[in-house]
Amino acid sequence: MVEPLNPFDDIVPTVKADALAYVVLERQNVEIMSRFLEDFGFTKVSHEGPSSFFRGFGDRPYCVELIPSTRDAFLGFGLVAADGGDLDILGAEHGVAPMDNDKPGGGRVLRLVDPNGYQIDLVHGFEPAKAFVPREAINVNNTPWDKPRVNAGVRPPLEPAMVEGVRHIVLQTPFFEETVHWYTKNFGYLASDLLQTQSGIIGLGFFRFDRGDKPADHHALAISFGPAPAILHISTEAIDIDAVGQGQQYLRARGWEHFWGIGRHVLGSQIFDYWKDPAGDEWEHYADGDVMTADCPVGFHALDRAGLWAWGDDLPASMRPPGPAPDGAPPPVRELMDAMLLPPRPWLD
DSSP states (O other): OOOOOOTTTTOOOSOOEEEEEEEEEEESOHHHHHHHHHHHTOEEEOOOSSOEEEEOSSSOSOSEEEEEOSSOEEEEEEEEESSTHHHHHHHHHHTOOOEEOOSTTOOEEEEEEOTTSOEEEEEESOOOOOOOOSSOOOOOOOOSSOOOOOSOOOOOOSSOOOEEEEEEEEEEESOHHHHHHHHHHHHOOEEEEEEEOTTOOEEEEEEEOOOTTSOEESOSEEEEEOSSOEEEEEEEEESSHHHHHHHHHHHHHTTOEEEEEEEEESSSOOEEEEEEOTTSOEEEEEESOOEEOTTSOOEEEEOSGGGGEEESSOOOGGGSOSSSOOTTOOHHHHHHHHHHHSOSSGGGO
């Protein structure tokens, strides 16, 4: 492994986004996708117009917008601005004016397009929704040394894993460095962990919001090198680990397609469980993730499957390269593909 170097360290951001607000999807069958989202833990929002909107139990007016369409597609996502003036500052940089937001919550929105063609919104001034707590989190754990839970059992209900909101997006792109630079420059993302091959090629990065001394999730955006732009998954935070487990039971009972989990990630530490929606996109339930302040240094790690999860089953086959890089593939592509084909654990050979 070559000496680690963060190639994005000297990028000066135009503004700093504060949070992830929502994702925007086109769907051919809005009705069946709506059923999936409600079984996954979202609640439908009343709103006039062709789109359907869904929220979590947090204060975001909505977390998912479904647009009726003749295709199934991921259009992009929205970010929350820390200050209303940030929309004007960033808009002036791109020659784009903010506009009134006609979606739930109102406020203003600035819309840009990233290097992969996704629409990225920066929103501010929306009316927060009234947050609600579906149940108390189960966070009293007995250990061999300390058993604070006395005369009380753990009885999580069998129900959808009510989610607080959308917490991170994972994108695949053939324009890796350009995409990372675009998000870092425009929205102030900080690198939490970068994964590289033996020669130092970075093929996967995890990025968090820069919130100063206020903790932010380990990653709100992950960017992976790949052959074509794609959404790899949309992640939601459940109320606790038991909600992830019972949410899996509920989704299985409802007949949806399970994809990967339950397990624990290495980078971010989340207890995770992945599902496929009716259009084939991946959705994650997670709990117990890491948070970091802005002064936490970037981590450098080997790019391989073993570094993506600590325990649980191996990555599904569709998340790995289909085989060795084809003849004539550029050396960086060959090296990245070969790294992801290495056996992750001796007992999984």
